[in-house]
Amino acid sequence: MAGGILVVSEHLRLELADITFEMLGAGKKVADALGAPLYSVTIGENIAPLALSLGIADTVCVIDRPHLSMPSPDTIASLLKGFIEQKGISLTMIGGTNLSMGIGPLLSMKCQLPFINFCTALRVEEGTIVFTSQLFGGKILTDICLSDNRGIVSLYPGAFPPEGGRSERTAAHESVDIPVEESKIAFKRFIEPEAGDVDIARQDVLIAIGRGIQNQDNVKLAEELAEILGGVVCGSRPVIDQGWLPLSRQVGKSGKIVKPRLYLALGVSGAPEHIEGMQNSELIIPINTDPGAPIFGLAHFGVNEDIFDIVPPLIEAVKARKGDR
Amino acid sequence: MNIVVFLKMVPDVVEELEISSDEKSLDTEWLRMIISEPCEHALEQAILMKEAYGGRVTAIALESPEIDDVLYTALAKGADRAIKLPGDWSGISSPLEAQIYSTLVSEGIVGITDETLILTGSQAIDDLTGELGAYLAGMLDLPYIGVVTGVTVDTTSKQATVFKEFSGGLKGEFGVPLPAVLGIQAAEKPPRYVPVAKIRAMMKSIQYETRQVSPPAVSARFTAKKMFKREVTGRAEMLKGSPEEISNRIADILADRGLL
Numbered sequence: 292m293a294g295g296i297l298v299v300s301e302h303l304r305l306e307l308a309d310i311t312f313e314m315l316g317a318g319k320k321v322a323d324a325l326g327a328p329l330y331s332v333t334i335g336e337n338i339a340p341l342a343l344s345l346g347i348a349d350t351v352c353v354i355d356r357p358h359l360s361m362p363s364p365d366t367i368a369s370l371l372k373g374f375i376e377q378k379g380i381s382l383t384m385i386g387g388t389n390l391s392m393g394i395g396p397l398l399s400m401k402c403q404l405p406f407i408n409f410c411t412a413l414r415v416e417e418g419t420i421v422f423t424s425q426l427f428g429g430k431i432l433t434d435i436c437l438s439d440n441r442g443i444v445s446l447y448p449g450a451f452p453p454e455g456g457r458s459e460r461t462a463a464h465e466s467v468d469i470p471v472e473e474s475k476i477a478f479k480r481f482i483e484p485e486a487g488d489v490d491i492a493r494q495d496v497l498i499a500i501g502r503g504i505q506n507q508d509n510v511k512l513a514e515e516l517a518e519i520l521g522g523v524v525c526g527s528r529p530v531i532d533q534g535w536l537p538l539s540r541q542v543g544k545s546g547k548i549v550k551p552r553l554y555l556a557l558g559v560s561g562a563p564e565h566i567e568g569m570q571n572s573e574l575i576i577p578i579n580t581d582p583g584a585p586i587f588g589l590a591h592f593g594v595n596e597d598i599f600d601i602v603p604p605l606i607e608a609v610k611a612r613k614g615d616r
Numbered sequence: 617m618n619i620v621v622f623l624k625m626v627p628d629v630v631e632e633l634e635i636s637s638d639e640k641s642l643d644t645e646w647l648r649m650i651i652s653e654p655c656e657h658a659l660e661q662a663i664l665m666k667e668a669y670g671g672r673v674t675a676i677a678l679e680s681p682e683i684d685d686v687l688y689t690a691l692a693k694g695a696d697r698a699i700k701l702p703g704d705w706s707g708i709s710s711p712l713e714a715q716i717y718s719t720l721v722s723e724g725i726v727g728i729t730d731e732t733l734i735l736t737g738s739q740a741i742d743d744l745t746g747e748l749g750a751y752l753a754g755m756l757d758l759p760y761i762g763v764v765t766g767v768t769v770d771t772t773s774k775q776a777t778v779f780k781e782f783s784g785g786l787k788g789e790f791g792v793p794l795p796a797v798l799g800i801q802a803a804e805k806p807p808r809y810v811p812v813a814k815i816r817a818m819m820k821s822i823q824y825e826t827r828q829v830s831p832p833a834v835s836a837r838f839t840a841k842k843m844f845k846r847e848v849t850g851r852a853e854m855l856k857g858s859p860e861e862i863s864n865r866i867a868d869i870l871a872d873r874g875l876l
Contacts, residue, residue, distance in 0.1 A: 303782060303786075361788065363759070363761070363790075364750065364760065364761070364762075365753075365759065365760065388783070389763045389780070389781050389782050389783055390782055390783070392738070392739065392747065392750075392762045392763050392799070393747060393749075393750040393760055393761065393762045393799070395746045395747075395750075396710065396711070396745075396746035396747055396750035396751045396754065397750050397753075397754050397760070399711070399745075399746065399751075400711075400751065400754040400755070401754075404837075405745070405837035405838045406745055406746045407744065407745070407838065408743055408744055408745060408746050409743075409744065421841065424744055425846070426741065426742050426744060427626075427627060427629050427633055427642075427741050427742060428629040428741050429846060430629055430633055430845065430846055431633055431635070431642070431843060431844070431845060431846065432843070432844055432845070432846050433640075433744070433840055433841075433842070433843040433844070434840070434841040434842045434843075434844075435744075435838050435839065435840055435841060436838060436839045436841060437837075437838050437839075438837070438838065438839070442837075442838065445746075474759070475759045475792070475793050476759050476761060476790055476791070476792050477790065477791040477792075478788060478789075478790055479777075479788075479789040479790060479791055480788070480789050481786060481787070481788055481789075482779065482786070482787040482788070482789060483785075483786065484784060484785025484786055485785065495875075496875065520870070520875070520876075528802075529653070531802075532653075532657065532802045532803075532806060533806045534805075534806050538785060539785065541785070544783060545763070545781045545782075545783060545785075545801070546783075546784070546785060547784055547785065548783075548784070552873070552875060553870065553873075553875050560629070560630075562741075574869075574873060574875075576866060576869070577852075581630065583632065583633075583845075585846060587852050587854075588846065588847070588852075589851075589852075590851070590852035591851065591852060591853070592852060592853050592854075592855055592866070592869060593852035593853070593854045593855065594854070594855050594862055594866070595854060596859065596862065600859045601859050601862055601863060601866075604859045604860045604862075604863040605862075605863040605866055605867065607863070608860075608863040608864050608866070608867035609867050609870070609876060611867075612867050612871055612876050613876060
């Protein structure tokens with residue numbers, strides 16, 4: 292029998308994150324195909340109750356002790372090294388999230404195992420796991436295999452259905468004790484998001500702007516379109532980092548997750564970090580000069596043109612229809 | 617402070633990317649290389665910290681097309697020293713890159729003191745093997761934290777206060793003793809603009825250093841089977857015609873869905 296498949300459950304403020312169930316679903320698929328046991332491990336302080344809902348795993352483990360409420364990547368990697376050795380784990384899955392970033396490389400070094408990042412799909416072919424990772428802003432995919440299926444992989448959030456990792460089975464958990472040195476990094480406090488003028492997660496209509504908006508002066512054009520459509524303007528990371536929109540308007544991995552009725556994206560390429568935040572919008576219409584922009588892959592309608600050619604007549608067309616009523 | 621920033625070049629994804637004939641890498645012939653965006657922010661954060669706390673900034677990069685411009689730009693922005701490591705490093709993985717940089721420390725080319733901060737971009741778009749900063753910290757046995765969007769330093773206690781992004785705008789504040797490695801996601805201010813004339817002047821007045829380093833031994837830790845382009849046609853119905861025709865079609869779609 293193959294070595295175990297381990298899912299490192301992810302949680303924040305005593306709530307399990309969706310990525311945990313996404314990984315469990317993917318892990319279950321691989322474990323079943325290989326005839327390998329599926330483990331989960333939850334690391335933290337007072338987190339044992341979280342393990343109850345991880346029953347899809349054959350063995351549900353917790354490392355629950357004081358001072359682990361926000362452990363550093365190095366501490367988690369040290370604990371996982373001990374766990375992998377103790378349980379005979381072949382493949383370790385971690386979340387490709389901001390919270391877990393850093394764990395993969397550190398664990399890779401401690402265990403002398405390879406680490407694969409950005410995984411969005413996996414399959415088993417003749418006993419070998421084939422991982423598909425996305426690179427270069429989601430434009431390129433690559434298939435990779437590990438020697439003896441041994442290694443560490445980070446799964447991209449939103450790439451695997453969380454339903455596949457949920458189970459009615461209530462799991463009894465096993466407490467695991469692994470000694471670890473105290474980290475030099477000390478968690479001090481959470482800093483809540485700045486309250487913006489509007490909550491973009493509650494809007495029906497969002498006009499998203501990306502790097503294609505070119506400069507701050509052009510943001511006015513998007514605002515004019517948003518106003519006529521009764522929506523608000525939001526943006527991808529580069530727009531926020533340039534200071535053209537406040538942080539409260541950011542959509543994506545570090546920003547808000549949005550599900551508006553309309554997501555009209557102006558000059559947004561659709562980097563994976565952005566798609567993570569808007570992929571469940573009801574109607575997605577990107578306008579972009581790059582026909583290879585990944586955002587077209589999940590759009591309902593698309594326009595492969597310059598936003599500055601389309602938006603002014605679009606504003607007029609919307610005005611005309613509103614005037615008709 | 618002694619601030620060291622490692623700059624990474626990546627393909628410009630605005631350009632068309634082509635796969636090479638071996639189907640395992642990008643075709644580099646027409647590739648346009650630019651500085652990785654988080655690295656540009658790491659450089660900005662380094663300069664901001666120099667302005668706030670004093671000290672020196674050293675910018676270091678592997679040789680790559682356009683790297684000379686990037687290093688001179690770093691000097692024009694306020695870096696005090698720039699080092700280029702000559703060689704063909706295309707497709708190098710993060711662990712090997714970290715190994716090269718760690719030799720700069722072991723050979724004394726880059727010094728580490730109790731006032732040292734090493735900054736990298738938090739993550740690059742081609743980090744298939746993970747983040748450079750984490751590997752580097754592991755090799756140098758220094759604390760590491762990534763997705764950083766703000767840093768302050770108490771130069772008396774040699775402690776940094778670091779702000780890390782989670783999701784939904786939530787951040788965490790961490791205390792990190794120096795020396796340390798930080799993966800910068802975004803600087804506290806947008807990267808500054810420097811006029812081309814200032815960069816040209818820099819080229820005439822100061823030279824970057826070049827340091828020869830031996831390529832590390834490569835051990836295949838996984839097998840890349842095949843690289844391929846993502847099909848982006850997906851489910852989208854592409855709207856065509858004149859701008860007015862397309863605009864009217866969008867307006868019709870919005871009206872049909874009750875969005876007008």
